[in-house]
Amino acid sequence: xxxxxxTDDPWRRARLALYQALLLGTIFAVWYLMxxxxxxxxxxxxxxxxxxxxxVLVLQRTIEWFVSGKIYEHLLITLVETLLAFAIGxxxxxxxxxxxxxxxxxSALADPYIKAMNAMPRVILAPxxxxxxxxxxxxxxxxxxxxxxxxxxxxxYQGVKEVSPVVLNNARMLGxxxxxxxxxxxxxxxxxxxxxxxxxxxxxxxxxxxxxxxxGSARGVGYLILQAEGAFDINTVFAGILVLTAFALALxxxxxxxxxxxxxxRPAQGETERL
Numbered sequence: 001x002x003x004x005x006x007t008d009d010p011w012r013r014a015r016l017a018l019y020q021a022l023l024l025g026t027i028f029a030v031w032y033l034m035x036x037x038x039x040x041x042x043x044x045x046x047x048x049x050x051x052x053x054x055x056v057l058v059l060q061r062t063i064e065w066f067v068s069g070k071i072y073e074h075l076l077i078t079l080v081e082t083l084l085a086f087a088i089g090x091x092x093x094x095x096x097x098x099x100x101x102x103x104x105x106x107s108a109l110a111d112p113y114i115k116a117m118n119a120m121p122r123v124i125l126a127p128x129x130x131x132x133x134x135x136x137x138x139x140x141x142x143x144x145x146x147x148x149x150x151x152x153x154x155x156x157y158q159g160v161k162e163v164s165p166v167v168l169n170n171a172r173m174l175g176x177x178x179x180x181x182x183x184x185x186x187x188x189x190x191x192x193x194x195x196x197x198x199x200x201x202x203x204x205x206x207x208x209x210x211x212x213x214x215x216g217s218a219r220g221v222g223y224l225i226l227q228a229e230g231a232f233d234i235n236t237v238f239a240g241i242l243v244l245t246a247f248a249l250a251l252x253x254x255x256x257x258x259x260x261x262x263x264x265x266r267p268a269q270g271e272t273e274r275l
Contacts, residue, residue, distance in 0.1 A: 024171040029221050031055045052234040061239040071221070071243065073227030077246065078221045080138055081209035085144020086201060086251075092154025094194060098186065101160035103269065114153075122146045135216040144208025152194065160186050195259040202251045204233060 028122060035049040047239050065071035100107040100114075129139040213222025221240050228236035 023139060028055050051236065053238045057235040058238045062242055065239065065243070071224075074219055074221050074224055075243065075247070077137070077219045078193035078206075078209050078213065078244070081140040081144060081212070081220070082202075082205045082251070084137070084141045085208050086148055086205040088141070089145040089148025089199065089205065090152050090201060092196075093149045093197075094156050094190075096149075097153045098160060098190070101157045102186065114150075116151045118154075121215050123211055126212055129212070130216050135218075140209045140212030140217070140220075143212045144205045147204035148210045151197045151201050151204060155193040155225025156190045159190035195255065198255045198259075199252055202255060203248055206248050210244065 016264075031052065032055050035052065035054045037045045039050075100110060122143070122149050126139070126143050129142040132141040133142055162236065210222035210225070212225050213220035217223045221244055225237050226241035228240065
C-alpha cells in the first residue's frame, strides 16, 4: 500500500508554512531590535542601522516605489533581461548537453575548452560584452546566458550519461530508432536534471542582469541599487535587494509548477511506493 507523501497532507503544508512565516517574522524582529535602542545601546543601534538599514524604512521605501510607480520601468527592464538570459541560456545548455553527451568524439574534442570556460570567472566578461553589445539589454542578456548555460549544460550532460543501459538495450531490442531513443529515453532521463538546474539558473540569470546594470546602465533595479550605494542610502539598497529576491522566488515557483506538471511520472519527494 502506498503511503501519502508528507507534501500531500494539507495540514502538514499549512503547519510548515506557519513555521516558515514565524521564522521570517523572527528574522525581521531581530533586525528591528538591533536597529532600535530598545534592548541595545544607542551607539550599537545607530551603527547597525547604518550598515544594515532599518526594516521599517526598507519596507516603506519598497511600498513607495510601487505606489508611486517609479519601480515599474526599472523592474520591467531587469525582468526582461533575466527572462531572456534564462530562456536562451537554458535552450543552449539543453542542446549542447544532449549533443555532446550523445557524441563521444565531439565531447572529447570540446572537453578541455568547456572546462576552461567554466573555470573562468564569467563576471569579468561583463565589460567585454558592454564593448561588444553596448550598454543596452543585449550586454546584460549575454552575461546572463554565460551564467545559465553551464549550469544547465552539465546537468543535462550528466543526466544523459546516467541513462540506464538496461533501458537503452531494451528499447533497441524493440527496434527504437535514434530519434525515438532521444524522445522517449534520453530526454525524459535528462528532464529531472534539467529542472534541478533551472532552480539555480533563475538566480544566476538575475545575477547576470544586475551585475550588467551595475557596470553600465541607465535603467534597471541594479541601476537603482547602484545609485543608492553612491549616496550611502542603505535602506534603498536593501529595498532593491528585497524586490529582486521576491521576483526571483516568484520565477522559481513558476519553475516548480512547470516541474510538477511535466514530471508527473516522478514519485513525490518523501513518498514510499509500497510497504
